[in-house]
Amino acid sequence: MAATPLVGVLALQGDVPEHLKALTASGARATTVRRPEELARLDGLVLPGGESTTISKLAALFGLTEPLRARIAEGLPVYGTCAGMILLADKILDPRAGQETFGGIDMIVRRNAFGRQNESFEASVPVTGIAGPPVDGVFIRAPWVESTGAATEVLATYGGHPVAVRQGNALATSFHPELTGDHRLHGHFTELVRAAA
Numbered sequence: 700m701a702a703t704p705l706v707g708v709l710a711l712q713g714d715v716p717e718h719l720k721a722l723t724a725s726g727a728r729a730t731t732v733r734r735p736e737e738l739a740r741l742d743g744l745v746l747p748g749g750e751s752t753t754i755s756k757l758a759a760l761f762g763l764t765e766p767l768r769a770r771i772a773e774g775l776p777v778y779g780t781c782a783g784m785i786l787l788a789d790k791i792l793d794p795r796a797g798q799e800t801f802g803g804i805d806m807i808v809r810r811n812a813f814g815r816q817n818e819s820f821e822a823s824v825p826v827t828g829i830a831g832p833p834v835d836g837v838f839i840r841a842p843w844v845e846s847t848g849a850a851t852e853v854l855a856t857y858g859g860h861p862v863a864v865r866q867g868n869a870l871a872t873s874f875h876p877e878l879t880g881d882h883r884l885h886g887h888f889t890e891l892v893r894a895a896a
């Protein structure tokens with residue numbers, strides 16, 4: 700069991716520094732990941748918020764798509780926020796032409812489900828497994844989960860739609876805890892990584 704697990708943040712595009720900070724505060728060693736050979740040594744991986752179409756295009760360009768799919772399918776603990784949630788979905792309801800995901804969670808997501816950039820909002824979201832007050836959820840052109848498979852556990856809903864889910868070692872939220880200074884979700888993920896190591 701790794702006391703200080705090494706957790707990578709996929710650093711192709713998106714809010715990478717905020718995740719590095721939240722992971723470090725949660726007791727992980729955090730590092731950026733851009734190359735396939737950097738995947739092997741990781742105990743866990745974060746897929747940040749950003750633009751899922753850009754991240755998936757860059758991943759293909761860097762030769763990361765298949766290695767990432769393989770590591771996630773093997774059970775590498777992984778946490779995706781917002782765009783990262785989309786990348787973990789086995790299926791996107793409304794993909795851009797050619798948009799691919801890494802998969803890992805048996806769910807269908809709807810991109811930009813809560814509206815456009817200027818309809819971004821914050822909401823108090825109780826999350827199963829996170830002790831204390833509800834999490835302050837920052838939703839920025841956020842996806843929601845349209846439907847889930849039998850193995851996918853819904854950890855939180857907002858407006859009747861799942862916004863936090865888990866399947867095995869894969870965790871995803873529609874919102875961005877890395878932007879709030881509340882590190883409980885990253886702490887929860889780091890525990891999951893420790894348990895899996």
Ligand code: GLN
Binds near residue numbers: 750840
């Ligand atoms: N709407 C973006 C996408 O489709 C996600 C936005 C975000 O990560 N804040 O990738």
